[in-house]
Amino acid sequence: MQKPVHVGIIMDGNGRWAKQRGLIRTKGHLEGLAAAKRIVKAASEIGIRYLTLYAFSTENWKRTAEEVGFIMGLIKQYLRAEFDFSKKNKIRVRHAGNIAGLPLDIQKEITDTIRDTADFDGMQVVLAINYGGRDEITRAVRKFTADGKDAGELREEDICAYMDNPDIPDPDLIIRSAGEYRTSNFLLWQGAYSEIYISKKLWPDWDKEDLQVAIDDYMGRDRRFGSVANQE
Numbered sequence: 436m437q438k439p440v441h442v443g444i445i446m447d448g449n450g451r452w453a454k455q456r457g458l459i460r461t462k463g464h465l466e467g468l469a470a471a472k473r474i475v476k477a478a479s480e481i482g483i484r485y486l487t488l489y490a491f492s493t494e495n496w497k498r499t500a501e502e503v504g505f506i507m508g509l510i511k512q513y514l515r516a517e518f519d520f521s522k523k524n525k526i527r528v529r530h531a532g533n534i535a536g537l538p539l540d541i542q543k544e545i546t547d548t549i550r551d552t553a554d555f556d557g558m559q560v561v562l563a564i565n566y567g568g569r570d571e572i573t574r575a576v577r578k579f580t581a582d583g584k585d586a587g588e589l590r591e592e593d594i595c596a597y598m599d600n601p602d603i604p605d606p607d608l609i610i611r612s613a614g615e616y617r618t619s620n621f622l623l624w625q626g627a628y629s630e631i632y633i634s635k636k637l638w639p640d641w642d643k644e645d646l647q648v649a650i651d652d653y654m655g656r657d658r659r660f661g662s663v664a665n666q667e
């Protein structure tokens with residue numbers, strides 16, 4: 436099979452990585468950011484067209500104010516500091532999730548980065564921040580009815596059209612680090628037929644080779660989409 440066009444990653448295990456080393460959780464997030472930068476570079480080199488990174492879920496607000504504040508700070512720093520890398524590698528940055536629910540300074544950083552990278556034609560990196568699959572579907576239906584359309588006429592294609600990034604193809608491969616066997620509300624709609632790859636390795640330890648192993652595993656699979664294999 437061809438390499439995946441769109442890869443989504445549930446970047447999990449930062450806290451456990453820190454705990455294993457007797458460090459505070461925030462140190463794990465700092466290393467998680469370094470891993471995210473490595474993987475963006477690696478994915479671009481491998482020739483992935485779309486990379487969606489799950490950075491903060493609609494449920495992650497349940498964490499302490501200190502941890503949430505630290506993660507928001509890292510996101511801001513990442514968006515600011517990575518512009519030169521994006522420019523050099525023609526990486527277009529996008530966002531998925533409920534932007535209105537984010538602090539105003541983060542909203543501005545996101546909209547500025549989206550605007551400043553809009554013309555870059557290399558890999559597209561979708562940052563899922565304050566993202567929840569259920570929230571995205573709920574907002575899609577609301578936008579549909581706000582446009583004066585009749586909810587009684589709602590079709591699957593309408594939900595697709597009102598998603599946060601309707602032009603982006605569904606993820607071919609969804610990777611989860613740190614070994615949990617769940618989606619945690621990531622790309623519920625778009626992931627209907629995604630191949631899933633779960634690795635025990637904690638996110639801060641990820642590098643290009645781990646991504647390559649996941650992609651190679653994907654390429655050996657048989658995607659049937661409800662049909663039967665090798666139909667005559």
Ligand code: IPE
Nearest residue numbers: 446447448449450451490491
């Ligand atoms: C993933 O790492 C990062 C975010 C959810 C923001 P965690 O912080 O969930 O790490 P664990 O699961 O506690 O190890």
Ligand code: IPE
Nearest residue numbers: 445446447489490491492619
């Ligand atoms: C999923 O990880 C969210 C992100 C990676 C941003 P969580 O650590 O929040 O997921 P659960 O709580 O283990 O399901």
Ligand code: MG
Nearest residue numbers: 447448449450
């Ligand atoms: Mg976790």
